[in-house]
Amino acid sequence: MLDLLSAESVSAGKRADAVRNRARLLEAAAELVAERGAANLTMDAVATAACVGKGTVFRRFGDREGLLLALLNHSEEQFQEAMLTGPPPLGPGAEAGQRLHAYGPARLHHENASIDLYLAAEPGPLRRYLVPAYGVHLTHIRMLLRQVGVDGDIELLAHMLLRSLDTASLHHLVCQRGLPVERLEAGWHDLVTRLTGH
Amino acid sequence: MLDLLSAESVSAGKRADAVRNRARLLEAAAELVAERGAANLTMDAVATAACVGKGTVFRRFGDREGLLLALLNHSEEQFQEAMLTGPPPLGPGAEAGQRLHAYGPARLHHENASIDLYLAAEPGPLRRYLVPAYGVHLTHIRMLLRQVGVDGDIELLAHMLLRSLDTASLHHLVCQRGLPVERLEAGWHDLVTRLTGH
């Protein structure tokens, strides 16, 4: 089972019962997602399964998107850790160009592994690029681009590279059009090569 | 006022009252959007304003997304016409590289002009790349890429170029981060140049 009581950052300074409820809710939600699919997760069901009022669910997570993002948080943290402090070529230790090349496939596989959760958790268009996770990835790519010595509008290039890995289009290309993931990987390498010259 | 009775493709073979109702609904919806914003458009309100039952609205447009997409259809058709049969450099007559360069800024301005409608009408992640309009644009870009003689995975390149113009990120960069549209235009030109070598 996941360690739902970790992430002290979100539980610091809260009352013990609130922390307990948060954990119960995430646990119940994870179970419901596992048995009925992320798309069919209802807030009522989560509240009921956790023996808690619906108000509590909303108080804790803000809205449905927030709950789903919280569910994703654990695996997202794992990925971020791999990319920020893990072994090369994704993590530090390899040269920037290699890390950039490694990022795409790693990300594709990561998303692909829990694609329905990622799809269900996609924030609306006004929030999509404001979620903290996006900022982390953006900063990372920007850094690699700078290190690799690309000239041009690094900000925009980073945005665009990230967008080419976005969950909805991954799903479209792989699940709806049947392209093999390898082709997307090749596309990423090609793109990185064309943009950075490496 | 818009010519809501045109687009015979959608009214062909339908009963006269159905066609009339469709037009009434679109007219009412357009008015409500104008006075309350696309985000606050409710299906009930549209039905009431058009003096029609709610069931009729759903029968005609499937769901809220469908209604908003139908509202967008008129301006979308205008853009497609400009790009398929209009004057150069966007339309035919210019060489492919120039048309490709012209596409980005044209599209950015087009979306920017009705950005809240585009944002409100954004289909969910499972539908986003299946809407007909996306197919048209994709085919267009693919054709230009082929004409310009790019080697590589044209399919993927086209997808990625289109994604770099997507409404949500346009909104993010311009409205949420304050980048001037000119910078996005420059980014497009830079991107096209790097990818095609022209």
Add this chain to the structure above:
DNA sequence: ACCCTAAGCGGACCGTGGTCCAGTTAGCGT
């Protein structure tokens, strides 16, 4: 041990998207 209060809780309530089906009608074939 007791109180006080800020924080948390829960479930009734509301608005909206979406479904359904019994009743109505356009418009064709005769």
Add this chain to the structure above:
DNA sequence: ACGCTAACTGGACCACGGTCCGCTTAGGGT
């Protein structure tokens, strides 16, 4: 002119997301 039928209609109905507010309680202060 007159059915006949397939299509359309409308509004009652349902499920779900999200809000609100009166009640409860944890847990520090005395």
